[in-house]
Amino acid sequence: MVAPLITVLALVLLVPLVRLIMVSGQEYGLDQLIGGKPVRWVGLDNFVKVLTSQDFYDALWRTVKFVVVSVALTIGLGLALAHLLAKVSAPVRVFLLLSLVTVWAMPPIIAMPIWRWLIDQRFGVLNYGLYKAGLLPTRTFNWFAEPFTGWMVITAIVVWGALPFVVISLHAAMTAVSADHVEAARLDGAGAWRVFTAVTLPAIRSTLLIVTTLSIIWNYRVFAQIWLLRDIGANKDSYYTLGIWSYVESFSNKDFGYGAAIALVSVVLLAALSAVAVRHVLRSAADENGS
């Protein structure tokens, strides 16, 4: 019964992965793609080229910064909102949940046109609101003129889209926390913060860990949000993450070997970045199978 699964996974994941590794050791360009010329094995040259290139460290630093900031914001705000959900009365909770679910349901690709429209230089309502509130110097503020403000927009879009899943998962975990435990802690004189750290946090720990891991992985892999927005402005390469850079080298510059090497390095780094959390998830899966 698992045979079809294994076959298909091998076909669409394992073979491509092996192929990726192979290509990363080759010179594979337009000549090979359509010219039918034989590939040339270059050993580790592509990797040397990646690791000695300043572009790599720039892209890596950009990726790490983005992941850390966006995940911290997502999880921090997620905890705050999950807490808020527990505090409000029922009708407000329903409204809040409905609005979160609606946002969650938005296809990520739709977020692009929406946000482009919100920050449109002439008619963007966000620009209008922020200008009226005195937060923007001009109504026609161009967010993508500077990489810093451009990244603010990208981060806002990603966090906006990622929040609902995090809030709803954490809220579900929090409601499962036994009211008796909270009550007992309160009777022992614990304040709200103490109750949170001593009772709630341990109880939601595993959910929090999974949600954080998934957020790291998802935000590391963010592609469309950056790819589709950065063409608004100048200084395009200020928006190259490892993913974007690999894409550009492969599909724009037709240097598939180099692109594959970047992608592989990126995969390994992601594994390392999320290793601790992933190990926890894997271990809980393994434990459960051992029993």
Added chain:
Amino acid sequence: MAISTAPDPVRIPTASTPGRPPRQRRRLGRTVRRSGWNLLGVLVGLVMIFPVYWMVSSSFKTGINLRRVTPQWFPSPFTFDSYARAFAQPRFLGSLLNSVLVVTGAALAALVIGFLAALALARMNFRGRGALVILVIAIQMVPIEGLIIPMYLMLNKAGLTDSAFGLILAYLSFVLPFTVWMLRGFIAAVPKDLEEAAMVDGCSRGQAFRRIILPLAAPGLVATTVFAVIQAWNEYLFAYVLLKKNDKQTITVWLDTFITTKGVDWGALMAASTLVALPIVVLFALIQRKVAAGITAGAVKG
């Protein structure tokens, strides 16, 4: 964050406090605090949903009202012109159909393959089961940018670029692991005792499956299907790379080209976006609870 220093008197059990005035004061304080939270809750909800509201309301505005110096908060007059313009765009309908075709194919394939495998993973003991579970989880770490290069090279060689079948294959790479993961959680959540009891009462394995597991796991099955549909419908990168011919493109790629090539007809763009989002929002609302449970349940419980 919610840090109130006073201990919250919400549920002090039993009526042991006879004095009335302090109680009322407490209740008043509680009401005020609760209203504060409620106000904050409503505000946060409004901020979160505003971009979506703005998309929908913009799609019903007239061209002049879209380009006002002071934004028009409610569409008036209310018009469907933008929708008419969206449908009149070349290839809008065709791209929608392409998306439907690819999504249906990918979801069906994932469901059939995934359900069989999930059943085995959740209910049967065989060698390498643990390893397979771990593989299914670990495989989801593979970023799509890593797959896109070899997938493109391979499908290109096989002549399967610009083909719905090729795209379905590519989509299985991310739909399938998730499907297996979620389904396994839902099937495992059906108590084994029920099944065993049925078998003790003389059901065959197949009957136990049909009468016990299937009905109990059905909501999970539906949720997983919907989730597979949503993922495939939303996909952009594979479609963007693997489909180069205009008449093959899916709706997500169409939206992208609409933004970049047409200048910006914001009204039509918002109308098209609303149309693309609408089915997903409806499907999503139906299964939201199950999805949240499924994503985490796959990992934490058996």
